[in-house]
Every structure is written in C-alpha cells, then in structure tokens.
Amino acid sequence: MTKFSASFKEKSSFKAADMLHRKTINYNISKYNAVVPLGKKQFSDLEFAREKAKSIKWKALETLDVQLERFEKQFIARGGKVIWAENADQACEAILKICREKGCKTLVKSKSMVTEEIHLNDFMEKHGIESVETDLGEYIQQLDNEPPYHIVTPAMHKSKEDVARVFHEHLDTPLDLSPEEMTLVAREKLRKKYTDAEIGVTGANFIISETGSIAVTENEGNARLSASWPKTHIVITGIEKVIPSLQDLALFWPLLSTFGTGQQLTVYNSIISGPKQSREENGPDEMYVILLDNGRTNVMQDPVARESLYCIRCGACLNACPVYKNIGGHSYETTYSGPIGSVITPNLKDMGEWKHLSHASSLCGNCTEVCAVKINLHELLLHNRREAVRTGRGEMLEKIAWAAWQQGMLHRAVMNLGNAKIKNWMVNRMFKGWTNTRADLQFPEKSFNQLWKEKMEAEKA
Numbered sequence: 146m147t148k149f150s151a152s153f154k155e156k157s158s159f160k161a162a163d164m165l166h167r168k169t170i171n172y173n174i175s176k177y178n179a180v181v182p183l184g185k186k187q188f189s190d191l192e193f194a195r196e197k198a199k200s201i202k203w204k205a206l207e208t209l210d211v212q213l214e215r216f217e218k219q220f221i222a223r224g225g226k227v228i229w230a231e232n233a234d235q236a237c238e239a240i241l242k243i244c245r246e247k248g249c250k251t252l253v254k255s256k257s258m259v260t261e262e263i264h265l266n267d268f269m270e271k272h273g274i275e276s277v278e279t280d281l282g283e284y285i286q287q288l289d290n291e292p293p294y295h296i297v298t299p300a301m302h303k304s305k306e307d308v309a310r311v312f313h314e315h316l317d318t319p320l321d322l323s324p325e326e327m328t329l330v331a332r333e334k335l336r337k338k339y340t341d342a343e344i345g346v347t348g349a350n351f352i353i354s355e356t357g358s359i360a361v362t363e364n365e366g367n368a369r370l371s372a373s374w375p376k377t378h379i380v381i382t383g384i385e386k387v388i389p390s391l392q393d394l395a396l397f398w399p400l401l402s403t404f405g406t407g408q409q410l411t412v413y414n415s416i417i418s419g420p421k422q423s424r425e426e427n428g429p430d431e432m433y434v435i436l437l438d439n440g441r442t443n444v445m446q447d448p449v450a451r452e453s454l455y456c457i458r459c460g461a462c463l464n465a466c467p468v469y470k471n472i473g474g475h476s477y478e479t480t481y482s483g484p485i486g487s488v489i490t491p492n493l494k495d496m497g498e499w500k501h502l503s504h505a506s507s508l509c510g511n512c513t514e515v516c517a518v519k520i521n522l523h524e525l526l527l528h529n530r531r532e533a534v535r536t537g538r539g540e541m542l543e544k545i546a547w548a549a550w551q552q553g554m555l556h557r558a559v560m561n562l563g564n565a566k567i568k569n570w571m572v573n574r575m576f577k578g579w580t581n582t583r584a585d586l587q588f589p590e591k592s593f594n595q596l597w598k599e600k601m602e603a604e605k606a
Contacts, residue, residue, distance in 0.1 A: 146540070149478065150501035157472035157505070166302060166473060173301050174464050180407030181461075187399060187409045198396055199518045202455035205354075205387050209445065212354040212387045213436060219357025220434060223419030228435045230381075233263035236437050240265065240346070240379060243433060244274055247377055249343040251275045253335075254283075255368040256361055257348030258458060259381050259437055261293060262480040265346070276346075277338045279367040281331055288315045294474035296481065297405050297460035302473055335367070345371035345429070349382040350457070351397060352434075355390045358418040359434065362398060362411045369415055378420070378429040384436050385454040391416070397457060404459040404517035440493035449528050453488045455518045462512035462522060468505050477502060484512035488525045496529070497538040503529035546576070557594060565590045 160166055188194045205212055217227045230236035244252065252269065254260060254276060266287070269276040278287040282299035286292065289311045293299035300308065305324050312318045312327055316334065347368050349359035359380050361368045372378050388397065394416075402408040421428035444450050463469045463483030474482040479490045479502070487502035503526045512522040533539055553559045563571075568588040573580050580586075591599075 147498045147501070149498050152478060153476060153501055153505070156478070157476040160473045160476050161471045167471065169302060169304050170470055170473065173298070174470065177407060177464050181403065182407075184403035184407040184409055187403065194396060194400060195517060195519045198400055198457075199455060199520075201388060201393055201396070202457075202518055205389055206385065206445070206451060206454055208389075209384065209387065212389060213352075213384060216352055216354040216357050216387060217436075219355070220419060221357075223357060223422070225357070225419040225432045225434060228433060230435050230437045230439070232439050233437075236263050236381060236435055236439070237265060237268040239433075239435055240381070241268070241272055241274075243377065243379060244269075244272075244344060247343050249274055249377075251277065251338060251342045252344040252346055253277050253279050253338050253342040253371045253375065254346045255279045255348075255371040256350070256363055257346065257381060258293070258296060258480060259348050259383055260346060262439065263381075263437070265381075277335070277342070279335050279338070279365075279371055280363075281328065281365060281367075284331055284335065285311055288312070292475070292480075294482075295460060295463055296458050296483075296485075302475075339370050339374045342371075342375045344377045344379060345373075345375040346379045346381065347371050349380050349386055349434075350401065351394065352382060352387040352436075353389075353391050353394070353416070354387055356416075356418055358391070358416050360394055360398075361415045361417070362401060362413070363415075364406070364408075364412045366413050369413055372415065372417060373428050376430045378417075378432045379435065380417075380433065381435040381437060384438055384441055385456075400517045401457050401459050404461040404515070444489065444492045447492070447532075450488075450492050450525060450532075452520055453485065453492070453522075453525055455520050456485050456489070457517055459517045461515040461517060465511040465515045467507055467509065467511070472505075477505075484522045484526070485520075488520075488522055488529065491529050491533075496533055496536065500529065500533040500538060503527075503533070561592055561595055 185191055220227055228239045230239060243249075252274060254265075260266070266276045266278075278284045280299065283293060285300045285303065285308055286294070295301040303311075308324070308327060309318075309320050309322050312322065312330060313320045316330060318327070318330055322330070347361060350362050351360040353360060359382065361372070363369075388394075398414055399410055402411045417432070420430055420432040441454065444454055460483075462485050463474070466484050469483040477483075477486055477490075479486050479499075481489055484506065487505055490502055491499040506523065506526050508523050508526065510523045513520065513524070516522060565588045569586065572588075573585040
C-alpha cells in the first residue's frame with residue numbers, strides 16, 4: 146500500500162462518517178439536479194449533441210500535433226507568444242520569468258484548474274509574488290488555505306455559515322453577513338487587486354486552432370477583468386483543450402453550461418485572439434499562451450485511455466458519483482477528483498502510486514451516463530485496473546488472493562475442500578477488507594455442489 150493509498154483510505158473513511166458534510170453536499174447537489182434537466186431542454190436531440198461533441202474531440206486529439214501548430218501560427222500572427230511546457234516546473238519557471246521581466250509583485254488569476262495542477266500559487270509565494278484567486282469560490286478556498294473541492298464549484302462543501310466564518314477570520318467581517326453582503330465584500334477586496342496587478346493569469350475552456358483563439362466561459366466577469374485589465378495576460382492550458390473550429394463553440398458552450406451548472410449559457414463568454422491590436426483601446430499589451438503537457442502525451446500513447454482527454458471539465462460526473470458524494474473532493478488529494486480524476490490521475494502521474502483511485506468506484510456507470518461528451522468513464526476505470534495488474538503494479542497479497550480464487554473457480558474439488566469453519570476463518574480473518582464494515586460471512590457445512598451430488602447418488606441408489 147502506497148502512502149497515497151493509505152492517506153486516501155483514512156480520509157475517505159473519516160469523511161464518509163461526517164453527516165454534516167453529507168448533508169451540505171446533498172443539499173448543494175440537489176440544487177444542481179433541479180436545474181440541469183431544464184437546461185437540457187434546449188437540445189432537440191441531446192444524445193446526438195453529445196455524440197457530435199465526442200466526435201469533434203476525437204478528431205482534435207487524433208490530429209493534435211496539426212491542431213496545436215495551427216493554433217500557434219494563427220496566434221503568433223496576431224502578436225501573441227506561445228510557450229510549450231513539458232511539465233509543471235517548466236510552466237512555473239516560464240511564468241516566473243515573465244513576472245520578473247515585468248517587475249510583477251501581484252498577479253490575479255481566474256478560471257484555471259491547470260494552475261492548481263502545477264501549484265502555481267505556492268510557487269509564486271516562494272518567489273515573493275502575490276497570486277490572488279478572483280473566482281469567488283476559489284477566493285474563499287484560498288482564504289481558508291484549502292484547495293478547490295470541486296472542478297466547477299470550488300467551495301461546494303461549505304455552507305453560507307462556513308463562508309461567513311472564513312470571511313470573519315480573514316477579512317474581519319461580522320459573522321452574520323448574508324451571501325449577498327459577502328459577495329460585495331469580496332468584490333471590494335478584489336477590485337483593488339485588479340488595479341494593483343501587473344499580470345493576469347487565466348485558463349482556457351477551449352483552444353481554437355482555426356483562429357488561434359482561446360475561449361473562456363464564466364459567470365462572474367472576473368476572467369474578463371483578469372484578461373484585460375493588467376498589461377500582460379498569460380493563459381495556461383492543457384494541450385487537450387483544443388477544438389478545430391470556431392463554429393464548434395456553438396455546441397461546446399451550451400453543453401458545458403448545461404452539464405456544468407444547468408444554464409443554457411453562462412453569463413460571460415469570451416473569445417480572445419491575442420494582445421491589444423493597434424486599432425483597439427482596451428486589452429493587454431502582451432499575451433502569452435503556455436501549452437502544458439504534464440503527462441498528457443503519456444495518456445495519448447494509450448489508445449484506450451486517450452478518451453479521457455475528451456473531458457471538458459463540466460463536473461457532471463462528480464455530482465453523479467455516489468463515492469464522491471460520500472467522501473468529498475479533498476479525500477482524493479488530487480487536482481481532479483471524482484470519476485474523471487480517478488481515471489486521469491493515475492495516467493498523468495504514476496499508476497503505481499495512484500492506482501487506488503480507480504478502485505474507488507461502485508462501477509454503477511452513472512458517470513458515463515451524465516458525461517457531456519460521452520466518455521466511457523466506468524470502462525476506463527476498469528482499464529486502469531487492468532493496466533496496473535498488467536504492468537506489475539498490483540499488490541502482492543492481491544495477486545496471491547486472485548491466483549487462489551482462480552484455482553478455486555477452475556477446479557470444483559478445490560472449492561469443496563475443508564469444512565465450514567476453515568472457510569469462515571479464511572474469508573473473515575484473511576480478507577479483512579470485507580469484514581471491516583460488514584458482518585462475517587457464514588458458509589454452510591456443505592456446498593450446493595456437494596448437496597446436489599448426494600441427491601443424485603441417493604436417487605440412483
């Protein structure tokens with residue numbers, strides 16, 4: 146058992162028994178479940194829309210090298226600069242270099258799970274640069290010194306009372322503020338950060354190769370401020386976010402909105418194709434796009450696991466997963482949690498150390514049913530399990546147990562060996578994972594096979 150596996154089991158066991166947590170999550174997800182069916186009504190043929198989106202992502206990833214080079218050429222033609230980062234260290238160093246060139250002391254961030262993936266905030270802090278989250282949920286989490294809990298709703302596990310406590314402790318506000326009042330407090334604090342920041346950092350929901358553009362969708366307007374107010378705009382995005390055509394947004398934006406929040410379309414949708422042009426009055430003087438690999442090409446090499454890169458980060462699979470709803474986002478100890486996190490994390494990082502996440506599933510298939518782009522998530526979880534065993538990363542005790550089980554299944558005489566007491570001891574004492582949370586199994590004195598044989602012999606006699 147790896148340290149990550151042991152920590153996961155400990156944290157998930159603790160969180161699963163936390164009834165207050167379960168109540169808060171079920172309440173927040175119930176709000177999501179109430180509006181998503183309404184948003185889906187905008188599609189005359191939802192299944193066709195999902196299939197088409199999956200086909201577009203398939204095309205984009207099968208021609209990824211061509212798509213990315215096309216994006217780079219178009220983006221550079223409008224005055225932008227492209228940086229290719231093989232891993233998190235290269236991405237962070239590239240951002241630090243730009244910050245030093247610009248004399249940056251404060252940068253504002255928005256709409257970027259990738260910056261969580263590379264731990265940019267910690268890196269900037271070590272080098273004396275303030276990195277401020279401007280998404281309200283992310284801002285709350287940053288104040289409380291916690292990572293995001295959910296891909297779309299970073300503070301989903303917090304009630305309004307929890308948020309009031311965080312604001313009281315860190316911003317010295319009264320404990321009885323309403324959600325509206327807390328939002329106004331956050332707005333006042335963050336507006337000052339925008340005017341102070343020399344650099345704005347955002348992610349990208351999509352990279353459009355045809356036009357050399359990045360597309361950002363949001364509900365608060367803070368991404369637009371982060372992208373336009375500072376003199377320098379840095380976009381950091383995974384290479385898998387590419388889509389071929391601007392027209393594809395007509396499908397992907399509504400899908401992302403509906404499956405992410407239940408809206409027909411989010412409030413702010415921006416297409417950014419480079420720095421401020423000579424005929425434009427607003428926007429950054431310089432714009433960089435950092436295209437991050439960080440294990441994604443490793444996933445691309447597996448023709449089965451490659452499908453996981455179709456993900457558009459809507460978070461629907463998290464909201465549907467019974468495991469996620471019980472153990473919460475932080476138990477996973479990864480940037481991407483829930484079913485999609487359990488699929489991609491072992492491939493982005495190390496299968497040997499993270500294979501336990503692919504076992505944290507009931508295999509009910511609900512994640513696949515709700516996926517906006519029809520990723521076969523439950524099948525990919527099984528694929529990860531097979532790969533862990535095939536590449537010799539399985540646990541030794543598990544290998545022995547399955548080898549014994551195989552012999553038992555192949556040879557009836559082996560299954561009939563021993564009396565009920567021996568079988569009870571074997572199952573209930575050796576395989577403690579089952580009996581830790583369940584009653585002991587009690588085998589009958591004779592198996593059905595033995596009873597049937599005796600019956601047939603008695604009839605012959």
